[in-house]
Amino acid sequence: MKVKILNEAGYAQAMLGLSLSYNQPIENMPAVACKLIPKGGSHIKFLESIAVWLDITAARYWWQQFDTYRVGVTKQSGSTMHTLMKRELDFDDFETMTAHVLTAINWHIRNSDPLLVKAILPEGFLQRRIVCTNYGTLRRVLIQRHHHKLHEWTTFRQAILAQVEHPEFFGRERMLREKLAALIHDMWSGWIDHVASKSTFNFDGSMTIPAGFVVRRERQMRGSYDDLSEEEKDSDRREADKVLALLKEHFAASGRMEEGK
Numbered sequence: 001m002k003v004k005i006l007n008e009a010g011y012a013q014a015m016l017g018l019s020l021s022y023n024q025p026i027e028n029m030p031a032v033a034c035k036l037i038p039k040g041g042s043h044i045k046f047l048e049s050i051a052v053w054l055d056i057t058a059a060r061y062w063w064q065q066f067d068t069y070r071v072g073v074t075k076q077s078g079s080t081m082h083t084l085m086k087r088e089l090d091f092d093d094f095e096t097m098t099a100h101v102l103t104a105i106n107w108h109i110r111n112s113d114p115l116l117v118k119a120i121l122p123e124g125f126l127q128r129r130i131v132c133t134n135y136g137t138l139r140r141v142l143i144q145r146h147h148h149k150l151h152e153w154t155t156f157r158q159a160i161l162a163q164v165e166h167p168e169f170f171g172r173e174r175m176l177r178e179k180l181a182a183l184i185h186d187m188w189s190g191w192i193d194h195v196a197s198k199s200t201f202n203f204d205g206s207m208t209i210p211a212g213f214v215v216r217r218e219r220q221m222r223g224s225y226d227d228l229s230e231e232e233k234d235s236d237r238r239e240a241d242k243v244l245a246l247l248k249e250h251f252a253a254s255g256r257m258e259e260g261k
């Protein structure tokens with residue numbers, strides 16, 4: 001599944017509209033908007049003014065569930081009627097596929113029988129659609145499909161939270177989770193990079209880590225943080241500072257964490 005936000009528009013207009021309700025300067029509105037988010041319902045009508053265009057390629061079984069959202073969403077899809085018979089299909093055209101079903105579909109394509117191809121086309125067939133919706137609808141979808149059995153909903157949620165320009169309107173905790181996950185990923189890839197920089201690469205694609213490096217890391221791994229030298233602790237402290245900076249930024253907005261505490 002692929003989910004890409006193509007464009008967003010209307011944030012400034014949504015804030016202007018909100019300022020009319022509150023008769024306050026527009027500069028105050030982002031903070032007011034964040035306070036309104038937990039209230040939900042008609043308090044967050046302003047989210048409907050922020051339009052979002054998405055480019056989604058997903059299995060038709062996922063589209064069936066997405067199609068239950070009728071309000072504030074419109075789509076333009078690839079037409080199976082116009083495109084299905086143009087070429088033989090491949091494993092890449094499906095979320096999952098077996099060889100014998102693919103053979104049967106392609107046999108009907110070669111025999112130019114579009115109705116039979118459509119009749120036996122599995123729900124795993126990937127279809128691309130351009131979706132036009134808004135923050136209000138997206139927020140409802142994300143809440144309703146949290147912890148859903150279909151893994152595509154997790155992919156969808158993560159893609160939306162990672163790409164929207166204003167994740168604060170989707171819940172501050174979720175936004176913080178995404179930021180922490182990205183930071184942990186950076187730490188992990190930084191560490192792998194460091195190991196690779198100390199190692200040599202062999203012709204068969206494997207990597208040899210020097211014995212001295214392995215011994216040092218073994219000692220660090222087996223011992224606790226308290227057993228490390230001050231220099232080694234500093235390295236971990238620098239990583240901790242990155243987490244702390246994210247947490248400070250997060251809690252500063254809600255006034256729950258003060259400088260120095």
Ligand SMILES: Cc1cc2nc3c(=O)[nH]c(=O)nc-3n(C[C@H](O)[C@H](O)[C@H](O)COP(=O)(O)OP(=O)(O)OC[C@H]3O[C@@H](n4cnc5c(N)ncnc54)[C@H](O)[C@@H]3O)c2cc1C
Nearest residue numbers: 065067068069070071072073137140141143144145146148
């Ligand atoms: C886990 C899960 C399982 C589900 N299983 C099923 C199932 O087995 N069968 C099934 O049929 N559906 C199922 N649904 C779909 C569900 O019933 C909704 O149709 C879908 O989630 C769309 O939600 P919605 O109604 O909020 O959104 P929309 O249809 O986009 O509507 C948005 C909002 O507009 C308002 N609205 C929409 N239509 C009307 C109306 N006619 N009158 C008054 N107000 C309206 C409501 O406030 C609604 O919340 C499931 C949903 C989930 C999350």
